[in-house]
Amino acid sequence: MENVSNEVKLESISAFQSAIRKSENALASMMQQGANTILLTKRLKALQIGLTILETAWNQRPHHYTGDEIADARKVLTGLFPSLQNSYAKAKLGSPQRTLLERRIKAIELAVEAMDHLDSR
Template sequence: MKAVSPERQTLLIKSMQSTLSKLENAYKNMIEKGSNATLVKKRLDAVKIALDSLENAWHGADFSYEKENILEARKVIIGILPSVEKQHENAKEGSPQKTLLERRIASIEAAIEALDVHTINFK
C-alpha cells in the first residue's frame, strides 16, 4: 500500500466509518418500511469489509474474511466509486460537501488498494 500519514489515515478511516453509518441507517429505514434493501445490504457488507481492511492495513486490526467475500467487497466498492465521483463533480467548489466527497473518494481508493493486498495474500 502507498504510504499514508497517520493524520490522513485517521481522516480516511473516519470517512469510511461515516459511509458505513449512513448505510446502516439507510438499511434500517428500508427494512422498517418494508422496502427491498438487497442493494443497500450488499453495499453495507462491502463497506464493512473495506473498513476492516483499512484498519488492518494501518493499525493491524483483525481481518479474517474469505477470499470470495473480499473479492465481492472489492467489486461492490469499485461500483460505488463512479457515483461518488459524479457527486464530487457537481459539488460547489470549496464547500464542505466537496471536501467530504474528496475524502470519501480517497477512502474508497485506499480501501480498494487494501483489499487488493488481502486478495494477493490468498494466492
C-alpha cells in the first residue's frame, strides 16, 4: 500500500466517490419506484466503507467500522469484480467508460488490499 503514487490515490478516491454518488442516485430513484433496494444498499455501504478504509490507510483518518462490517464490505466489493471486468472487456479501447472502469477496478483492488492489511495487524 505504501508504493501507491499520489495520482493513483487521487484517482482511486475519486472513483469511489463517483461510484457512491451513482449508487445514491440509483437508490433514490429505486425508492421512488418502490423497487427492492436491499442489494444496492449493501453495495453503497460497502463502497462507503471501502473509501473510508483507503482514507484510513493513506491519510491516517480514523474509521468507526467493526471487523464484521469490514469483512462484509470486502465480500461485497470482491463480488463486484466479475461484473466490472466483464464491462471493461466490452468497453471500447480508449473510451471514457473503459478508463472509468479501469480506475474503479484499481480502487476496489486497493481497498480490498487495505482491508486485508487491517486484518493482519
